[in-house]
Amino acid sequence: MSRILCVSGASSDVGCCLIRAVAENYDRIVCHYNRSMEPMRELQEQFGEKIVPIQADFSDETSTVRFARTVVESGLAPQHFVHLAASSFVNVKFGKTDWKSFEREIGIDFRSAVILSQTFAPLMVKQKYGKIIYMLSSMIVQKPEKPFSTAYTCTKHALFGLMKSLAAEYAGKHVTVNAVSPSVIDTKFLRIPGLVKQMNIESSPIKRLLTPEDVVPTFAFLLSPGADTITGQNIPVTAGN
Numbered sequence: 001m002s003r004i005l006c007v008s009g010a011s012s013d014v015g016c017c018l019i020r021a022v023a024e025n026y027d028r029i030v031c032h033y034n035r036s037m038e039p040m041r042e043l044q045e046q047f048g049e050k051i052v053p054i055q056a057d058f059s060d061e062t063s064t065v066r067f068a069r070t071v072v073e074s075g076l077a078p079q080h081f082v083h084l085a086a087s088s089f090v091n092v093k094f095g096k097t098d099w100k101s102f103e104r105e106i107g108i109d110f111r112s113a114v115i116l117s118q119t120f121a122p123l124m125v126k127q128k129y130g131k132i133i134y135m136l137s138s139m140i141v142q143k144p145e146k147p148f149s150t151a152y153t154c155t156k157h158a159l160f161g162l163m164k165s166l167a168a169e170y171a172g173k174h175v176t177v178n179a180v181s182p183s184v185i186d187t188k189f190l191r192i193p194g195l196v197k198q199m200n201i202e203s204s205p206i207k208r209l210l211t212p213e214d215v216v217p218t219f220a221f222l223l224s225p226g227a228d229t230i231t232g233q234n235i236p237v238t239a240g241n
């Protein structure tokens with residue numbers, strides 16, 4: 001049986017860092033991207049045919065369903081699925097967050113998680129082996145809660161609920177479902193204002209933002225055999241924040 005990993009949002013800094021860290025454990029890695037083809041080319045240069053880039057715009061339900069179908073029909077149904085895709089984090093007041101912003105955030109991050117998990121999980125059950133990991137955020141665990149990110153925070157809470165529900169439903173069926181909740185990660189895509197970035201650095205016990213390398217080992221552990229009996233857990237990676 002081929003060992004297959006599927007990473008949504010593989011084109012993000014966290015996605016590329018994760019794939020480099022765990023690539024040797026897999027025969028094929030389905031790398032989802034939306035607009036950023038360059039990171040895919042770099043991964044292909046490094047790992048050759050093991051990397052299978054597939055494009056999809058998760059703000060579009062049809063594109064999302066097509067992605068799920070393409071993966072399965074290409075014989076690439078994964079045993080391991082890591083869901084990283086999300087729309088860019090924006091700092092905006094609730095009064096200025098229209099319903100379209102909620103819909104977009106929910107479509108990209110949550111609906112895609114539902115569609116892909118619904119496609120992959122039953123196949124994992126058939127193979128008697130599978131792992132699903134969702135990328136959440138410290139917004140789920142941090143006290144006090146941070147303002148100005150209603151759509152993002154609500155969507156991550158919906159994903160948290162999905163993780164808990166699926167973990168319960170698939171317990172005893174050889175499929176684990178977990179989540180990771182990091183605080184702010186300094187990625188090339190970080191689009192928060194300089195002042196907010198500085199406030200996050202100052203409020204961090206380690207006085208810096210996280211890097212993808214701080215976060216990836218937690219994913220790698222959850223994907224490892226050592227985590228086969230861990231399910232329904234959300235692991236904060238917040239340096240104590």
Ligand SMILES: NC(=O)c1ccc[n+]([C@@H]2O[C@H](COP(=O)([O-])OP(=O)(O)OC[C@H]3O[C@@H](n4cnc5c(N)ncnc54)[C@H](OP(=O)(O)O)[C@@H]3O)[C@@H](O)[C@H]2O)c1
Nearest residue numbers: 009011012033034035036057058059084085086184185189
């Ligand atoms: N950075 C942080 O501070 C932080 C902290 C905690 C959690 N997170 C989470 O970590 C994950 C990665 O975020 P990041 O900060 O590394 O970078 P990012 O740019 O926010 O990553 C977003 C990823 O989602 C994909 N994406 C964006 N719009 C999409 C769409 N319409 N359809 C399908 N995919 C789409 C992007 O693909 P393309 O680039 O190919 O378009 C990219 O791979 C997200 O789930 C985020 O919520 C980030």
